[in-house]
Amino acid sequence: MITLMDFYADWCGPCKLMAPIFAELEKEYEGKVEFKKVDVEANGDVAVEYGIQSIPTFVIVKDKKEASRKIGGMPKEVLKDWIDSNLK
Secondary structure, eight states, X not given: OEEEEEEEOTTOHHHHHHHHHHHHHHHXXXXXXXXXXXXXXXXXXXXXXXXXXXXXXXXXXXXTEEXXXXXXXXXXXXXXXXXXXXXX
């Protein structure tokens, strides 16, 4: 199983736009993908560990290692295609 991490902040406009998309995909991929939201202000250490410099940033983790990342807001289908490509 892969993990999709969403690095965000409550004050971030694009992060707010992505939140419902992230929630929808969490339901669609239940049992296939683990979804984690990481508030960069509350979890600064994790953000530093992953080298987060811009939000929203989405990171896919496979076998405890970063496999891929996307930065910025995007349409649901783009995020979904990216997840699918990492499930192969």
